Amino acid sequence: MNAKVKKAETGFRERFEMLDGVILAFLLVLAAIIVIPFVNVIATSFASQKEASESALLLVPRQPTIDNYYRLFQDPRILIGYKTTALILLLGVPINLILTTSLAYGLTRINFPGAKFLFFAVLLTMLFNGGIVPMYLLMMQLGLTKSIWSVILAYGVNTFYFIVMRTYMTTLPESLIESAKIDGASELQVLFRIILPLSKPIIATILLFYAVDRWNEWFNAMVFLRRNDLIPLQLVLRTIVMDSTIVNSLSISGPRVPRFTEGIQTAAIIVTMLPIMLVFPFLQKYFLKGIMIGAIKA
């Protein structure tokens, strides 16, 4: 075992060619193109206006300050943003999961009257959808515009995630289910005692899929809500960035406009991005699994 590893290592060193160097250098440049903007945004958010305007490439602020964050949180919209997004996440994700899991298990085997038709009706929505116009009118007619429920209910089941989950469930051994049924277990008992425990990895994956989608939601909220006390964080960020861009281009300097707009903008970006950064290690592990299962299907 040990000898093998050693052999592989020396083998590698012997064969380290020009090409390896070129490829690695090229990939490092690509990685830098992705990483440097993030580093610059983080650095700007902790920098003073003076330092940001004086340095050609700000990567580490010499005198870090939390002034930008202090001023950002004076904007009441940030707290409204966190509250609204938390509400969407906490109400939305459980609904997403319950709808998707029960539907995926219910349609795992197409062996009851009408099942084929129902399965096809679900898949058809991937090809044909009404889009935002009738959805908006529907929400108006249901009296849900201006309510958080419009955003929550507009995104119920993601058909792609449904397929991923269903595909996983079809791979579970049918003999387990059959024997449980012979023992007199009901369909719900089978779901809770056998299917759900065995489906933990895929449920975790889909949970993360939905949580990220919910965190990143902004369009439905922009169209349906239109309330100053109910704005998801993404939309708050958008408003802050767009506002200051307009202010910059028009050179307006009113008393309420903070001077170092880039500082506030970048702080807002960090505040919106931070949760995704924190869960990214888990995301990577589970998402890779998810896309592999999806890839086998698609």
Added chain:
Amino acid sequence: MTVSQTGQRKRSAKDFTWKNILKHREKYILVLPGLAWYAVFAYIPIFGLSLAFKKYMARMGLFGSPWIGLANFENVFADPAFLQSIFTTLRINAGRLLFVFPFPIFLALILNEVRLGRPKKILQSIFTFPHFLSWVIVASIMVNILGQRGMVNSLMGGLFGAKPVSFLGIPSYFLPLIYLTDIWKSAGWSAIIYMAAISGIDTEQYEAAEIDGSTRLQRMWYITLPGIKPTIVVLFILAMGYLMSGGFDQVFNLSNPATIRVAETLDMYIYRITFRGSVDFSFSAAVALFRSVINMVLLFTADRITKRFGGSGLLA
């Protein structure tokens, strides 16, 4: 769906007797919440598109408004902004196929050549991360680093004394901006599927080629690339299915009044006529119906073709 469906199960599935339905009642209870959601929030909007042939009256609602035939479509096709938006959509998406589509393939090919496990993993993490951010965040980052006082301009000024350029405000820069930011955000993620395809290639081929004295570049070109060709073909055809859709989040967040002339895609146009300015929901519904039908035809065709190439496509 799967091959394992036996004749026996098919027969029982077709058996619409009360006894059979009652026997499966628990299944119906299980699928009911999900299907109810599809019925209300997917199928009512689909049937709501019938508004395209009606004159919308707010108090009569989505289904009560009076029919007016094809009048809405006459107005839609008479609107030059509508025709322009179709052209803009095709132009942006054709460019995507040309410039954005090949990049993940290239990235997967060279990532596959990195023989050090740890750097490969770290690099892959870096390339994948932006995929999980919304276009609101990515556009905000781009606005910040590409702005007049942003990182790129101050770097160019510091190195070459170049004058600041408004990268986001010049219409001729808009398409390159779309392609480059698209690659920046999603190439790493899209590469994963090609990496998976590469890992499925039979290693004996490489060993045989090595014994025959081939170079690594030759192996990349004559073994790896042909090995993932089916995946490339399937994904390319599927991408053609999205020729008239997609990219709204990106275009909406990266465009501004200065570039809207080259940025108003069909989805952007629908947004503008529905939620900005004078609102005529029947007119919007006519455009929306046109969009949905075109997309369905494109996707359905793409789906059928991929099946011919051995992919399993979108639909079962």
